Amino acid sequence: MNNKRSELTHGKEGISVGVGTVQFVLLADDPSTFVTRVVPFIDIELAGIPNDRHYGLLRPADSRQKIYKRGTPVANRRQISIVSEEECALIAQKMNIPEVRPEWLGANLLVRGVEKLTELPVGTRLLFPDGTGLICEGENLPCVHPGKIIEQVYEQDGLRKKFVPAARKKRGIVCSVEREGVITTGDTIEVVRLS
DSSP states (O other): OEEEEEEOOOOOOEEEEEEEEEEEEEEETTTTTSSEEESSSSEEEETSSTSSSSSSEEOOTTTOOTTSSSEEEEOOSSSSSEEHHHHHHHHHHHHSSSOOOOOHHOSSSEEETTTGGGOOOOEEEEETTSOOOEEEEEOOOOHHHHHHHHHHHHHTTTTTHHHHHHHHHSSSSEEEEEEEEEEEETTTEOOOEEE
């Protein structure tokens, strides 16, 4: 899609830099695991996805927020996790396995057509047909947990160690909610950079 000026619903001007499609909508509603399951739609509130493990306006600081004492309440910038079909295929190729499914990565959305999703700049907006708006908070850095799941699925020792290097710059993004709404499988996503 050509870069075009679009007037956003909140009145700021932005540059549309791409359009994608939601392939799957997923929910992490089992407290015993980060693995998600496919659902037809997800409600989006300012605190995230109700009943999802990452729901909340605040979360305790962990190894990602080293400037705060562990456990200190901080803004939740990991409310929603998004991966792309194209990048999952590249991870699978690097790991020499048939596929990497979004459920195994704990993703809430699998999208298609958003070029270099993981490299979207912080602050990029993702807008959905009903007006739902997400803010890209940055790359979802790869960790060993999805690698363990992939190793279990394929019953192949050593895959957990391959995941982190294979998923660098391909693991997707985490987002916070800017505007509430509903996201459904098949929705289009407009990728907007504020000018």
